[in-house]
Amino acid sequence: MTTPLRVLIIGGVACGPKAGARLRRLMPDADITMIDKGELVSYGACGLPYYVEGVFPNIKALTHTQVGLPRTPEFFEKTKGFKVMNRTEALSIDREKKTVRVKNLTTGEETDLSYDKLVLATGGRPFRPPIPGIHLKNVWFMTHPDDADTLVKEVESQGLEKAVMVGAGFIGMEMAEALIYKGLDVTLVEMQDQILPGVLDKDMADYTQIHLDDNDVEVVLSERVTALLGDDADDKLTAVQTDQNTYDADLAIIAVGTRPNFELAEAAGLSCRRGIIINEYCQTSDPDIYAGGDCVVNHYAGKGAGDYMYAPLGSTANKQGRIIANHIAGRPSPFSGITGTGIVKAFDFTVGRTGLTETQAIRLNLDYESVIWGGPDKPHYMKDARYLLIKMLANRKDRKVIGVQVAGMGAGDKRLDVAASTIFYGGALDDLADIDLAYAPPYSPPIDPIAACAQVLSNKLDGLAHCISPAEAKRRMDQGEVVLLDVREPDENKMLKMAYDKVIHIPLGELRDRINELPEDTDILPFCKISLRGYEAQRILNASGYNRVWFIEGGHEAWPYELDYLGM
């Protein structure tokens, strides 16, 4: 009789439990133990903002199974068939002896656990900025069910009213929504000059920011938080100080990024570079030690995007748990890597990206073209059709799609998933235009927005569509060099105008007859509501010999700057 394989898993959320459960199914005889230093294991941390928001009434939903069983060590032993030791911290790894020194946090007792295969699923932790006052009461990090639980209780018992969110990343956005819906005043302070830095390009972020404004979030950009101020008497937060202002606050949430927990791995001599480095089977530089989830850096599945990307996400963590179990069990299945897909609901907006942003493409020195497309996510006659903005990047040479961003009330998640698939499979613009997507009026227009966007970018690469982004149009308008050509109908023009003094208004249907009203020696920027007619106008002008013509991508619907609403 052979000794069963001893597998030790460090970390009890997402990657760890997934690896353990899958491995038990693959290897009925393995000796599997999972340790975690916390009391709770296998909780749904991504759901915290939605508990705070009140989407579900009981925080147990995040720590219990779908049918209400608490995910305790006993639960894992009984249903998943492996041993779980909570309140047990891993102190060090002895790779030669293949042991891990662990400490029971209840008794203080230290022991050594042996392993044949070790899985590091040590996760990440919120970055704790080194500023005065970070220890004050009513300052939260939002990573553990206890955080959300105490936040909700304290908001009620203390009657907290003014919240400052530090950091406008995913968690900051989600918490801003949650607290606004709870009736608090919310100020969102971000050090960068845009919300969702690193996720969106500035143009898409500016567009999204309007929606935050509409929902009463006070967005403060380009200010760095320097201190949290408190009341000397009770040590409670009173204000958040930045390098430029001071904001009253009785509640703050710090969400300025996640840092991988790789100290244990690094101390054991495993290769790390801002996270544990792994191969496609999630093996570290020691083949008997695996790692997955928020403690690792990931490979980018797309081409030309550099080696590594740190993108801590529950979805990736779960996949890697499976990859690890497969490899340990002798059923290797290489992981293809990630494409940096991320999404966030911000009030009625769906905002996200997959692949590379333009900022990244520039940094990587890629030869790319990009476009912004806007339009409804269903035929215009469907009453629940919603506007959606898509930004797409493609390589100039092979026309492969390298990045897509979405923002708007329309169903952007679906288009993002199709784009993520296209990037994953190495598809080009013409592929995206051809995919036989599911069409019926309740779901999409005959030409799906993601296909329509690919067509416009294709037209741009082919020199048919001459167009510029809203940001570029604004820059040129600010220099006063250009004439705008509004090709909308008179009613539309009456309702809403671009805030600019050189606008010529000729409805598209009259353009062919009135083309001589246009100046020949000036750059002309046609636009309409979504620039479908703007594009048509550009082609008409080109056909009449006007060559200094660029329509404004996305039309006034995509315009994140000032507009004059006359009909209001």
Add this chain to the structure above:
Amino acid sequence: MTTPLRVLIIGGVACGPKAGARLRRLMPDADITMIDKGELVSYGACGLPYYVEGVFPNIKALTHTQVGLPRTPEFFEKTKGFKVMNRTEALSIDREKKTVRVKNLTTGEETDLSYDKLVLATGGRPFRPPIPGIHLKNVWFMTHPDDADTLVKEVESQGLEKAVMVGAGFIGMEMAEALIYKGLDVTLVEMQDQILPGVLDKDMADYTQIHLDDNDVEVVLSERVTALLGDDADDKLTAVQTDQNTYDADLAIIAVGTRPNFELAEAAGLSCRRGIIINEYCQTSDPDIYAGGDCVVNHYAGKGAGDYMYAPLGSTANKQGRIIANHIAGRPSPFSGITGTGIVKAFDFTVGRTGLTETQAIRLNLDYESVIWGGPDKPHYMKDARYLLIKMLANRKDRKVIGVQVAGMGAGDKRLDVAASTIFYGGALDDLADIDLAYAPPYSPPIDPIAACAQVLSNKLDGLAHCISPAEAKRRMDQGEVVLLDVREPDENKMLKMAYDKVIHIPLGELRDRINELPEDTDILPFCKISLRGYEAQRILNASGYNRVWFIEGGHEAWPYELDYLGM
């Protein structure tokens, strides 16, 4: 000076206008004319059921642009820059002379129009079954705005109350919903033994049918309509007669399929086979004659699915209009073909498929495996999480995904589009499990349903998951040969039971301790709510030497047969 290229387009809906508009943008000098025998051109026929339902109040939404301009010949001339002749019928094509004989339906006058390139976008027509009474009043086909317009008016003015839908395809399903929402009694009569024949496999159709029942649609299967009965006095419909029954009806909608209008092409000697045959540039057997939209048969983009597929859809028609214009303008862009994607909203259900059904896979003699997966479309703690059923087929050898069907209240359209992308790009199960899809709780669980389904099918192919479809389980239960193993919690078991006399109930957490309560000489079928625990149970039993174990795919949530609700 050269003569401009003369392009004649026959057919003014979807493919035709798209080809004309795109061609004008590509070739400013071309001489483009589009003819159509109807009064209206370029209307949104797919929206008709939603007008009837009352989703939008004015049928002009289907015949006017987004900003309210009617799509008249004048509109096309002014904004799209090409000539449109409505009420003009094409009688014949003279390919040698390159002329088309046309008739002005207002004046009766016949003339010849010359072309250098001809585009056939003649569309399809509803199949008109050769049964008595088809001419009666209050019998509608639903293909033209006039149909929907008169239907709504007559329902109101005559007070029509009892509708029979003949045919349970997409239009039948959409109209059933529309008329139920309008307050009518609706009976849906289908000749086949399932709804959505040709679209779904019977198991997915049976599951969907429960939802129609829940919404008071009386579904009648396996009955062929033999006659429509009318009142001799006023020629109005009174009943629909089938080969087995007679159903009272004061309104009937006939939706038993679309037939391609290819007679003109066939008479001109172009290659046709149940539709016009085209190459990847939409050229017919005469390279100067193109065809696209509902009059052509399409190439299947997936592998091994036979040559041709007739799938009339507005989405494909629009793509082909673009392909045609590109080729005429000397910018050839081959069309990749279709994957038979189709979707329909049926009340609160989203139902659809992409790729091949199991029925087709069997007919094509493919070596495939299939699975049914069910589960929520978001984490269970999100209050708007909805259940979704996915059926997936993959080739056994290369594990490529060859078909996906969805049904349920969950967001199936998104998963269908990812599946369509995967089939389009030739992706395998392991690809689908790896794609970096957009994850956040408002959009999906950490492991997206489409990835989870791919994993289960992968496990099934690898011999890890032993499972059978609900239909197969039912068959074996009916033979009385099997024991069901309910591994749910006691509360769940009290609320709802499978209607079967040999059920052993052991909650999953107790299974390892109570395994000796199970018979060793019988086939055992574990299940739970969605068969996640059912799978776990199967692995536990296998590990203890039980090898005649198959869990029921999708659990009781996917069970389309009788269930005993005790808690109700």
